[in-house]
Amino acid sequence: MPDTVREKANQSLAMVEEVTAVVLPEPVAANAIVPLEKADKPMSDEIRRRMAEIDMSDTNSIVSFGSAAQAELQEISQSMLADVRNKDVGPAGDSLRDIVTTIRGFSVSELDVRRERSWWEKLIGRAAPMAKFTARFEQVQGQIDRITDNLLTHEHTLLKDIKSLDMLYEKTLQFYDELALYISAGEAKLAELDTKTIPAKEKEVQGTKEDEGVMKAQELRDMRAARDDLERRVHDLKLTRQVTMQSLPSIRLVQENDKSLVTKINSTLVNTVPLWETQLAQAVTIQRSAEAAGAVREANDLTNELLTANAKNLRDSNKMIRQEMERGVFDIEAVKQANADLIGTIEESLQIADEGKARRAAAEKELQEMEAKLRETLAAAKAKKTGLGDTASAAMPKG
Structure with missing residues (x-):
């Protein structure tokens, strides 16, 4: 292994120790949604601030209620997916690709690189045999260097992913806690509507003159419809929070797998690759010894063949000559x-x-x-x- 690769591997080892030392906070319990009346002063102020975002006369404020909490989380997710291809996300990427190709009108099977190749593709597909042929004549050290460079690239990518997952985990946890505040604010707003606003509106409709009662009744119906929309939105936020809760251990699991892979790659670079070089050096010596032994064997076989053939030829020619010598001029x-x-x-x-x-x-x-x-x-x-x-x-x- 070159000294530069060994130095990079040692530097990566320090980074591995750094990322593995990070301890992520645990999320609170799934049912830890504190109602407004039980919240302390700082939390109640945060809940009321989110309640102020709701404008019952504006449908968009209800539909987008709680969406601001996901802004930072979405930014991190988008940055992580910026350079990712469908092939890098496995079956999820296949499903997304199927949808896109269906919309575009392409055949999914035509774009699937894992499908069975046609006879023409098999005829012209000579990359793998050519690569094997070329690899036979490449220098062993160059091949090892390419392997180590590839492993270093994967290691750096995984280290980057681990740090990104740390940020994603923290933002997801913040989003999880933020959803609890929005849910509490939504439930508090629903309670306020059910106990104060809507009953007050109902009394107002009942006390309004007949010519103005139609408009007031419509306002009451609109308020009740907006209240139902808000209830559905709060329910969606609860479902989103539950899914977010499930994604937190998934992120931790992916991180642990990445950390294990990084550790394994680093161990391969530091320990296994030098062992490869030692074993390959032994293999070279053994192969050369075998070739030398084969050459000696062939030389000995040739010597034996020459001795045997010459002895036989001498015997045959001597017999023929002696017979001719012992014959008279006429028989x-x-x-x-x-x-x-x-x-x-x-x-x-x-x-x-x-x-x-x-x-x-x-x-x-x-x-x-x-x-x-x-x-x-x-x-x-x-x-x-x-x-x-x-x-x-x-x-x-x-x-």
């Missing part, structure tokens, strides 16, 4: 075969010659017999004196 089998073939050739030549001589002798004998037979035939024909004998005998050659 006895070849000489014997050649001699046998020569003898056979001579014998076949003599046999063919004898057979040819015998065939010639037989042919000569047959020629003599045919010639003798032909002569005898011609002689016989001459003896018969056919007239052809002389011609025939003249045509035959003399023996």
Whole structure:
């Protein structure tokens, strides 16, 4: 870990100790709404001051009764939400986004980054594999530095949130107490209307002449309607106070979670990251040793393969050479075969010659017999004196 990161982590540790040391005040009981008649002098003055905000003839003063108490609380909430995106608030942000997209006419599924991607999006979505590929060739120390920077950013954000939640808690508690004053003022005003103002108005209507009674009666009805509006407004303030009461422990719970996360992040920066570096350094050494051992193994395997292959080649070549050296110029089998073939050739030549001589002798004998037979035939024909004998005998050659 670089010295700058270690220094930032130590500085953050002091901030963590500072925010964890803050003790937030506890809210009063849920039913601690003090009526006007039971309030002490300072509180009764505050209640009467809020009662003075009510103008029964002005509907807006009734509708907005108690809204001023939420001004500071709203400012803090708005400042905390100024740079927040929907994705940062989880399911609540999803619900808000659904409403906005419905109003705008967009399809919520088209804007949901967690939906199942289409085949085209899967085809072109190469960020994750490319990021993994790139990470393989990045320096380990650079990756650790990026992790620590990211953790420091989260830590600072959480520390800021914790302080903002402290202010939010204090303003919420003030709003909670302020609502009690407004509720007491509203109930006191309702009691005043029910016991004094409205009965006095009713007597005034009863004592008014007939021609003026209609206007007075309308004023009485308007007063009663305004009184009912005020009662509903006080009831809403009571509900708001109850919800505010429930939000106080929620803020405390979020704060405690943030404090735990900040402590864990700081412990990771101070203790875990150096341990990472040590373990990664060991991993580098182990990997390099394994690679060296693999290279040595491959070299030994190559040596053994060369020795075995050379020995086998030497044996095969020596056998072939020695066999060729021990052979004569001519193989006895070849000489014997050649001699046998020569003898056979001579014998076949003599046999063919004898057979040819015998065939010639037989042919000569047959020629003599045919010639003798032909002569005898011609002689016989001459003896018969056919007239052809002389011609025939003249045509035959003399023996």
